[in-house]
Amino acid sequence: MNEVKVIEIKKSVFAENEKDADALRVELKNKGVCLLNLMSAPGSGKTTTLIQLINRIKDKIRVSVMEADIDSDVDAVKIKETTGVPSIQLHTGGMCHLDAEMTRQGLDNLDLEETDLVILENVGNLVCPAEFDTGATCNAMILSVPEGDDKPLKYPLMFTVCDLVIINKTDVMPYFDFDIERCKRYIHQRNPNATVIPVSAKTGEGIEALAEWLRGKLSC
């Protein structure tokens, strides 16, 4: 006769990843390395913003970049060619996000002794990367003007987990119905502690403010 035995588990499936992420954060802190996890939708200007930012800070801060994508190495090559900083490409094997274990594998390929700041350019996606803690010291996201000012309402978790929201492509603001004050209000409804910095990666406007925010993070 068949009997069914029940084994109770009652455990969040994210618990193990959160443990890995916390351990990674401690390790990085001990090594004096800051890991910035940068997220956004595809096409918001993550790579262009990074190039502007890195070229502004690289004289004083030793930066490395990890590019995560489903396929190709166009971003890693572009970063290396335009900034000269070490840049590696991670492939997620079809997955829409990186978790702490994948981030650790990427970090193993960088010389952390010679690095102050690692920027992880996560897979372009406003949903999944917010669900998985990468072990980053801080989380940032880019919202670009053409995407619309209502995105904090539509993708609340992304805006909840980010310490910094960069509003990019401010140079095209006159052509879109994007209300920056309304957008800030929506962001702060979700996350009262989020810092919001408007930039234009194309004209360079706001990049210094972004660099200043990052210097503040590195000094603590």
Place this chain on the structure above:
Amino acid sequence: MHELGIVFYIIRDVKAVAAENHVEHVSTVVMDIGGVSTVVPHLLTDCWRWAADKEELLKGCELKCNIIPAVTWCDDCKQEYETVKHGKTCPHCHSGNTWLLRGNEVEIREIQVKELRC
């Protein structure tokens, strides 16, 4: 799309529990999925079928999703309300000072193992 990643996490956790309990085959895994957890149950079960059948331990094992309705608490009028219907704004007093009480769960509740008894 993150359902596949979540399925890999479930498989990893179930394998660990099975090894601890000397289980050779699991017949059912029961999940608690919150209504606003961003996990789509039918995508989760689709990904599960594909990935679980590759494991001896989980061949043919069914994944059952128990949905937990999302409930939000209003700090101003001290009442609960249905999150999916009203979102962040309290329908009783229109305050935005509200917090999700439950509905964000992605939990493995239990596994079931068929035992042969004489």
